[in-house]
Amino acid sequence: MNKPIKAASPAAWEPEHYLKFSDLRLRPALDLLAQIHVQAPETITDLGCGAGNVTPFLRQRWPDALVTALDSSPEMLTRARAEHPNLGVTWLEADVRSWAPAKPQGLIFSNAVLHWVDDHQALFPRLMGELVSGGVLAVQMPHQFAEPSHVLMREVARSGPWADTLTPLLRDAPLGDMGSYYDVLAPLSATVNIWESTYAQMLDGDDAVLDWIGSTALKPLMEALTEDERVVFRDALAAELQIAYPKRSDGKTLFAFRRLFIVAQKA
8 A cells, every 4th residue: 555755754854845835734734633522632642743833733722631742853853842842742753653652642643644654554553552442543644646746746757867766766656545544444443534635725936836745745756866867857847747737817826735534533
């Protein structure tokens, strides 16, 4: 189902680039948060917290909980600590794949990170195993891999002189369909809520979609190229994306931002 890249940290994340679109990226996380119906979890982990954009909302909703915010990127955690010095959470550098909490969790919240992790058939049951009875696993993941932005990115990667370097890094279908997640989670859960949403983002700039994916899906590919290759690759992909995503009459670019949501309450 998945192909591995280190969770939430393809090379070194650049917080400033990622946070350029922070408001647009925040809405799916808040939509996920609204569907969590656990009352008073004692322990919460923000799994893949990044720069801590969502962590304050977890703290605000459950002020008495012991909150741990975990990410594998030291750059993101440095930004998170600087932005939220008095939030009252534990910031932890760790890899999702090897993370094991000291005690069972009342809520594991993961926003836009688990698509980087391999083997969801094993990962999701393991995460459910870290919950208390009645605890909740809440996950939101980008489901963009069949969208033109990602299809074209893979096509350009496979077609140029950089193909031998980039092809091993490509991920054609790292997510399963809704049914595959239901089949994994239902035997472990009292309730499973799975849905998909598409957000119409209106982006600014001449290379709006390229800029959008530049801090996420595109980043590990760019990191694998030489400086000269990056320029040529970027120009080639930009040309394709401008055709696939033409500007509207007001100069903005319409980008379909598709996300998969899962909320499972442990039996």
